Amino acid sequence: MDIAKRYYFLAPLFAFVLSFTLHGCLDSSTGVDNNTNQFVSRAAPGASAKVFLEDSSFASLSVEIDYMPGHQPSQDALDSLKTFLQKRLHKSDITINTPTEVQSGGGGTYSANEIRSFEEKYRNNYTDSRNNTLHAYFLITDGKYQEQNNVLGIAYYNTSMAFFGSTIEEASSGLGAPPREKVEGTVFQHEFGHILGLVGNGTPTQSDHKTAGSAHCTADECLMKSTVETTDFFANLFDGSIPDLDPQCVTDLQANGGK
Template sequence: MGIIKRYHLVVLCIALILSLAAYGCLDSPSGIDENTNQFVSTATPGTSAEVFLNDSSFARLELEIDYMPEHEPSQQALDSLKSFLQARVYKSEVVINTPTEVESGGGGTYSADEIRSFEEEYRDNYTDSRGNTLHAYFLITDGKFQEQDNVLGIAYFNTSMAFFGETVEEAASGIGAPPKEKIEGTVFQHEFGHILGLVGNGSPTQSDHKTAGSAHCTADGCLMEPSVETTDFFANLFDGSIPDLDAQCIADLQANGGK
């Protein structure tokens, strides 16, 4: 990854962190606000990593998916995500709900604020602190990310992720391009990695492998490499196989209660 592109990615990550800071701060490893006794779903990504990884608070994990017209996720990508989660989190059950089509946001580009507004409008399921199910959310849009148009996905809350369908389609088009389901599967897992606290952003690092200025892994070939969430990875480095987590990332998850 070039120095200029890496710089832009670092700036993007810093901007996202700053823009999200006002939306929630949570210190409790249970994910429950001690003042209200309610689970907080608007904290920063990685804040609830421990809750996702272990089964002490919620034994079941359920993912809700909304997608804008013509951007329904492939079943192969969802199956690979489920396998990834089953391999890394201690939950008695991991459920990925049937994706639901929602109205277009108008296409073009979408800001982080617009993404949050779409979630408020379309999301149905939130975690009840008295229940047994931890809820997560995907939104697949029909446009690009306003802050950086080669970004394929972002984790923007502690339970929420968004993906940019137009950018995914572009990465999957053209002669020799990787199939859409492989791109989706890779980016779905990468962004969920941020929800699980990688790298050093909720799941403390057990060794020195965090990139400077962003929550990504320095190990070549790791799922949490910074370029994986952009089209650069699929244009230049992708061999058709979804990358695995490096041993250092796995060690971080295991130390924080995961597998």
Template sequence: MGIIKRHQLIVLCIALVLSLTAYGCLDSPSGVDENTNQFVSTATPGTSAEVFLTDSSFTRLELEIDYMPGHQPSQQALDSLKSFLQTRLQKSEVVITTPTEVQSGGGGTYSADEIRAFEEEYRDTYTDSRDHTLHAYFLITDGKFQEQNNVLAIAYFNTSMAFFGETVEEASSGIGAPPREKIEGTIFQHEFGHILGLVGNGTPTQSDHKTAGSAHCTAEGCLMEPSVETTDFFANLFDGSIPDLDAQCIADLQANGGK
């Protein structure tokens, strides 16, 4: 399980799943609600994995990024994320729009409910089932995650991810700490991995490599290791290189329509 304690991770994941369940359920592999014929952007993470991985419904992916003051993402991290997505998705084009600064939420800690409220206030682009573009969303906050302070990021909807800027800054400060752009690049890709249904949470596993009680990979050194989304990984295990997906995770994505 890595350095993070197993019971803490299980409790966190259960709490997130329970809190998100009421915000949208979606059975259609196209991502479109068959009753309304509209794409659902408030389903649980991993629900739209096949839609992201394939080009059968949407041929283009566009990522909108909002950040609170002092936490603009580094271009190096965004470039590495774009390369990751181009490598794994069957999309003709991947676009990361210029990040936009939004108002501070007040700092301190933010709950999952507050994150969802920020998205509702600040997010501009949503997927239209009649269009060719699939839209995803990043919010970079100026605080920490209320439920667990050492968590760097969460995927909270099927198209939405949040990053906790204060925690990222702490992980990248001090003598010998990894540079911020490397931490950002790692957690950007890790959380997008959850949107793509890893591990065993929207994208079926082709082999036994899912951790007990969470959607993470058991393979040591994999991008989807559970400790990667916490400060523990960067304080103790990070060698300065963004981890790659293990072969088992890649096989899962390919079996679900990705590259």
């Protein structure tokens, strides 16, 4: 697939990575480039929101998960992600595949470009517009995010998310820290929220609840609050329960084809 140009943007306090790819005539309702008749898996986060929310193009969703050594995700976190997706997506079948261990990237810190390179190396499944299954991808690394060390996860393509195992481990360690499965479950759902176009980036807002200059929610208790994807949230505000979407975010998803 030829990629004409990409733009990357990172704002303070959150790591929703906007990776804009020019594809000419991308149909947001199908995710298909009308020039090639192929599904585009390297568009910006939220560009395929309607495809994820509706079942008209793809009735099934499959999530592929790779992890670097020492950072296998907990089953409880994956179960909570599946429950979240079943609650919000019109899909007849949602499969969270058994996580696969891949080679370490060397630890330390990873840039967004390095994350994309890892995906090219390890990802096995891409969406084919001729089939009935939509594919998404998780990569759990053994390091931190180079651009902002307290970030737990990023959404960097319309079907792709990465999580930083060392930072998750840090957020779930120490006296009084939340269990790792709660940290993982929270950030998994938050980043998937960006894939679903929340807030106002692929799924239009039906009311004024978008933070200035970012794709996050202004409601303090919402899953899509900007601090949820950083260690700050778990150090200062986390009560042990994965936050729900604010009703305003739910209304946005429903207006764009979700539940």
